[in-house]
Structures are given as C-alpha cells and as structure tokens.
Amino acid sequence: MKFDVAVVGASPAGLSAAASSARTDARTVLIDRDLTSVPNANTIFEGMASAACLNVEPFSIHQVRGMRLISPSGHSLEIDAGGHFLDRKGFYAHYLNSAADYGAEIIESEVRSVSRSADGMELFLSTGDVIDARIVIDAAGVDSQLASSLGIKTMRHPDDVAWAIEVDVRHPGIGEEDRFEYWVGSIAPGWKATFSPAGEDMATLGVFVRRHGRDVQRFLETFLKKFISRRAGSHPGLERMRILGTRRGGDPIAVLPGRIVDDGIMVTGGAAAQSGLAYSMRAGEICGDVAGRAALERDPSRERLSEYSRRWWRELGFEYILGRASLERLRSMSDDEIDRLFISLSGRNLLVPGGLWRKSANAAFQLTKAMPSMLPRFLLNLLRF
C-alpha cells in the first residue's frame, strides 16, 4: 500500500494531522491500533480553543465560568476563564469523520516498526501489511517508540512527563458546579490534582504528578479523601460516590519538544511533548499541512519538513517555555510557600483580557508583587529551558 503521508495514532494531534494532510490532496492514511479507544482529554478553556480555531461548543456537555486554584491548606483563588467539559466520544468521532471526509484512509492495526527504504519510509503493521509512505507522522502518544527507534530524541526533558490517573465519578449534583478546580502542592507534586464537573451527577477527579514514577494511585487516594472532606457540607454522602471508570496516561506538560522532524519523519502531539487538547490539535494541523505539501513536492528532506518546527516554535513555543518555567518554580516550592503565595495573591486580578504577552506580563507582575523572592528562580528557569 502506497501513500504520500502516513499518520500513526488517532490522538488529538494525529486526527488533525491526518485531516490537514488530506486537505492538501496528499494521499493520506491514518493508522491506529484501537479505533474504539477515545483520547483522555475532555476539558478545554475557550481561550485555548479559539487560539487553536476549534469549535467546541457543539460537543460541550457542561460549561464552566472559570477555575478555582486550591492551596495545600485550602486557600482558594478564582480566575474567570470560560471552559467546557466535552463529550469525548462525540468530539473525537467528529474529527475522525472529518479526516475521512477530506479523503484520508483509516486503518485499524498496530504499527510494529518503522524504517527508511530506498523510496521513502516503510511501516510494518501487526496485520502483516507494509505501508510505503513518503512521509511518516508519529502521533502515537507520549510512550511512542517510533521516532526514537530511528535515533530521534523528540523530548527535551522526558523525565518531566506528568503521570496521571483520572476517575469518572457519579454523585447527585456533583457535576453542577461552575468551576474546574486545580489543587497544587504535595497533594500532586509538580503539577495538579483536578476536579472537573461534567454536568448533573457526573465529574472527573484526577492527579497529575511529576517525578514520582508512573504509579500515582497513592496520590489519587489522598486527594479523594481531602476532596470528600472539603465537600462534606455541600455534598453529603460523597464518600459513597460511584467510581465508573479509570483512565491513566502521561501528560508532557513541562517537557518541551526536542527534534520533531528528520528526513521522512515528523512527530506531533504527546510524542513531541506538545501537551494539551487544543494546542496538540493545532500542532497536528501545522504538521499535516507541511507534510502534505512537502510530499506533493516530492521533498521529504529534513530541511523541507523543518517548516513545521519553525512554525510551531513561532506560534506556540513561548507559551510552552513559560509553562515549563512556571511549573518548575511550583515544583520547587514547599506547601508553606505556596500557601503564603496564595494569601498574597488574594484579591489580585490574575487574568486580564488581551494577547499572550499582555496576559503573561500581568501574571508575572502580580506574582512578583505578591512574592518578590519568586522572581530570580523563575527567571533562571526561563533561561534554562
């Protein structure tokens, strides 16, 4: 089977890469080992969705007015920023159908290995088939070994993947709250514990932990106890909530991409440390567009494909660098320091309207005013990306 572009992984980035490549008229195939599995991400903020040109409203099952950040001893900060809990199945099915509508062929099979051939790239499938493609896009998630089997180091700080476990829960009224909640500190070292109301009686609770191994179940158990006790007044009987399902995986939130193109191969989404639903779909879109056009020009060289990494760094790179510097600063803070920071930030306006630079400058100004001692370490982290 011969294609111009072969995308491995129906991840959020893989789905948009396949659609975007097929839209250029390049002969495109999308291969996933399990087309019934649905990617993990289900919450999205409106600002991010519109930056990535995603229309999420048709798939929204619950709308929130913002987020609440919770410090280790329970101080809270509220930030207004509209967001949605999505119908995951409907959302990803829509993007799979749209890749097919643009002309991408969809194959269900595991890709066992990838290699270079005289004519381009070869993918060896578990079905025994071999796919020939001018360009392969590795969108097979944070654990993908495809690009790395060709000697490509796709992540700058692979030890900084946040390992996550999230449970879907049911309890009367739990899903009706109007803010996503992010708890920080030793409850989920290096990143966050989350509560995401999903409408009516449904919600998800999870932990995303960095540098404590892949098994983060113990952090989830502690978080569930604390969450239940904090809600004892508003949601009696929460200790009897039903856990309907569990999802695990890696979120490369503070990892930063390494090399994401080489001759004949491109990497996108979690495999390239491009975390998050909206931004990984935007990355996939840029990747698929460059791949499709380069394949039609019969130029799969690293130089030609580098248009993708240049566009990605220009459009999204700074935000990821800022994110890493902030999360590294958070990881080095004690629970006491985080509590003091929350107290000093109380009443300040952390989110202003406007572009990324204005938002970042305001947040940095407010943080520095609240706790001047944070600044030197933060700047050091920023320079060390």
Ligand SMILES: Cc1cc2nc3c(=O)[nH]c(=O)nc-3n(C[C@H](O)[C@H](O)[C@H](O)COP(=O)(O)OP(=O)(O)OC[C@H]3O[C@@H](n4cnc5c(N)ncnc54)[C@H](O)[C@@H]3O)c2cc1C
């Ligand atoms: C539990 C959890 C919850 C999250 N929630 C959110 C959220 O609410 N909002 C948000 O913005 N971000 C969220 N994230 C982060 C976000 O999910 C990821 O950054 C994003 O989904 C990127 O996924 P991915 O690229 O790693 O690919 P994945 O979603 O892991 O998809 C990889 C795909 O590749 C396929 N595949 C893998 N290997 C092969 C192979 N060899 N052959 C064929 N197919 C293969 C798999 O079957 C899978 O379909 C969450 C992460 C986790 C772990």
